[in-house]
Amino acid sequence: MPDQTLTRRSAVKLAGAALAAPAIQSLKGANQTVSFGIIGTGSRGSYLLKHLKGIDNGHCTAVCDINPDNLQHGYDTIGTNPTKYKDYRDLLNRKDIDAVIIATPLFVHFPVTRDALLAGKHTFCEKSLVFKPEEVHALRALASQCSNQILQVGLQRRYSVFYQTVKEMVDKGVLGNVTHIQAQWNRNPGWKMKPNPDPAKQKMQNWRLYRDCSGGLAAELASHQVDVADWMFGSVPEYVVGVGGHDYIFDGRDINDNVQVIIKYPKNQKFIGTYISTNSHLAMFNSTRTEFGELIMGTEGSVEITIGDDTHPALAVWFREPAQPHVTTAGGGEKKWQAGATMVAAGSQKGFPIMMYRDEVGPNDSFVDREMKFGRRWLYTKGIATPEEPRNPVDIELESFFNNCRDGQRPKANVDVGLADSTTVILSNLAFDEGRRVYFSEMEKMGRDEKGNDSKPKHA
Numbered sequence: 001m002p003d004q005t006l007t008r009r010s011a012v013k014l015a016g017a018a019l020a021a022p023a024i025q026s027l028k029g030a031n032q033t034v035s036f037g038i039i040g041t042g043s044r045g046s047y048l049l050k051h052l053k054g055i056d057n058g059h060c061t062a063v064c065d066i067n068p069d070n071l072q073h074g075y076d077t078i079g080t081n082p083t084k085y086k087d088y089r090d091l092l093n094r095k096d097i098d099a100v101i102i103a104t105p106l107f108v109h110f111p112v113t114r115d116a117l118l119a120g121k122h123t124f125c126e127k128s129l130v131f132k133p134e135e136v137h138a139l140r141a142l143a144s145q146c147s148n149q150i151l152q153v154g155l156q157r158r159y160s161v162f163y164q165t166v167k168e169m170v171d172k173g174v175l176g177n178v179t180h181i182q183a184q185w186n187r188n189p190g191w192k193m194k195p196n197p198d199p200a201k202q203k204m205q206n207w208r209l210y211r212d213c214s215g216g217l218a219a220e221l222a223s224h225q226v227d228v229a230d231w232m233f234g235s236v237p238e239y240v241v242g243v244g245g246h247d248y249i250f251d252g253r254d255i256n257d258n259v260q261v262i263i264k265y266p267k268n269q270k271f272i273g274t275y276i277s278t279n280s281h282l283a284m285f286n287s288t289r290t291e292f293g294e295l296i297m298g299t300e301g302s303v304e305i306t307i308g309d310d311t312h313p314a315l316a317v318w319f320r321e322p323a324q325p326h327v328t329t330a331g332g333g334e335k336k337w338q339a340g341a342t343m344v345a346a347g348s349q350k351g352f353p354i355m356m357y358r359d360e361v362g363p364n365d366s367f368v369d370r371e372m373k374f375g376r377r378w379l380y381t382k383g384i385a386t387p388e389e390p391r392n393p394v395d396i397e398l399e400s401f402f403n404n405c406r407d408g409q410r411p412k413a414n415v416d417v418g419l420a421d422s423t424t425v426i427l428s429n430l431a432f433d434e435g436r437r438v439y440f441s442e443m444e445k446m447g448r449d450e451k452g453n454d455s456k457p458k459h460a
């Protein structure tokens with residue numbers, strides 16, 4: 001395993017890097033394909049490579065993994081005959097590589113991201129961006145020193161047309177005052193321990209299940225939905241409370257197998273998230289899906305939304321709040337509301353599928369196009385068909401990363417988004433362990449000594 005500690009010496013090196021900013025691998029033309037290497041070709045890395053195969057503006061020049069089987073699998077998946085590396089530092093030394101994609105376990109995100117930025121590479125790192133408070137501070141400092149390099153985090157909901165449409169609805173007040181977001185990512189069964197006779201391999205293979213390598217359910221699942229809340233509410237949290245338990249699965253893991261978190265935002269908005277390993281029922285979408293989704297709740301309406309997966313595409317359904325019931329007063333007059341009365345609000349609401357722009361009828365549409373669009377919309381309203389995202393958001397996030405490497409624009413899922421998300425994950429785990437309200441502002445003191453100097457991260 002590589003050295004993952006941020007030592008005093010590397011901290012000094014980081015500071016030095018501020019003076020001598022790394023030489024960015026310059027892209028010669030606006031249309032040039034970005035040459036990239038991928039570090040970590042396990043489950044997620046290979047999934048990304050499968051998607052990267054269909055993306056034209058990036059070319060895979062190198063693959064790297066410490067596990068030979070996973071390395072070979074990544075190599076076979078992309079099919080561009082990339083050079084294979086066991087040590088990621090050898091890949092970073094390649095001058096013909098402009099960008100790197102990092103899909104290593106969480107506890108290996110920071111050292112590889114740090115080294116990639118110091119080597120002048122544009123960097124895409126999977127979520128959750130960093131693992132420890134010390135890494136939040138160190139990466140923030142480094143990213144500002146390397147501000148000409150792209151640093152993107154793998155929070156793909158930010159790249160979904162559905163989620164972007166809902167964000168617009170929230171911002172334009174279509175849902176009224178959005179006060180709560182409920183989310184779940186429940187599974188049955190939860191993650192399983194994969195046995196391996198070699199203890200080191202066993203640990204690496206099951207890194208998610210050990211606290212010294214993983215942020216558990218908060219980092220692996222909640223991080224995506226907490227980011228949705230940050231985005232929709234337009235703010236970082238104020239504080240976090242939660243309950244976590246290691247109650248049902250005893251196979252050597254030491255992470256919680258069920259957690260519930262409530263996050264309060266500065267304008268009194270709340271995020272309520274549940275992550276359990278004993279039941280996968282999802283009450284949204286007429287229970288046609290399982291496991292995960294978010295319910296965005298405003299005074300004028302709600303949206304049920306899920307990003308789906310490769311077999312179940314993203315879906316978003318909008319419900320209007322029922323009209324306030326009218327009651328007849330003793331004098332025969334009608335008034336809108338009666339204080340103290342118990343009223344049954346209007347019956348169940350029918351959801352409206354959120355349309356994609358491809359379903360919007362425009363003035364330049366041909367007769368056939370218009371008829372097709374009307375036909376599709378009719379099918380949606382009857383529940384016979386559902387609108388689909390034009391493209392998988394994973395494809396969009398990767399293509400967008402390469403575009404940003406060329407045009408220098410700040411990614412939607414940028415370093416601030418990623419660090420805020422990681423901070424909430426870290427604080428949520430603290431809230432489960434310490435059973436207290438943990439303030440977002442506490443991060444400023446965490447990972448620093450009493451004089452406010454950054455302290456050195458301790459890893460397994």
Ligand SMILES: NC(=O)c1ccc[n+]([C@@H]2O[C@H](COP(=O)([O-])OP(=O)(O)OC[C@H]3O[C@@H](n4cnc5c(N)ncnc54)[C@H](O)[C@@H]3O)[C@@H](O)[C@H]2O)c1
Pocket residue numbers: 001002039040041042043044045064065066067070086088103104105106108126127128154155156204205207219220
């Ligand atoms: N955005 C998403 O929706 C999403 C989905 C799944 C996973 N992920 C994230 O992707 C990351 C990887 O998850 P995974 O499920 O692929 O885990 P995994 O264990 O399947 O794969 C990780 C790979 O990294 C390799 N690795 C470890 N240390 C390395 C090093 N120093 N150099 C090179 N390779 C190294 C391992 O050998 C392994 O092949 C995690 O951070 C996870 O949270 C994101």
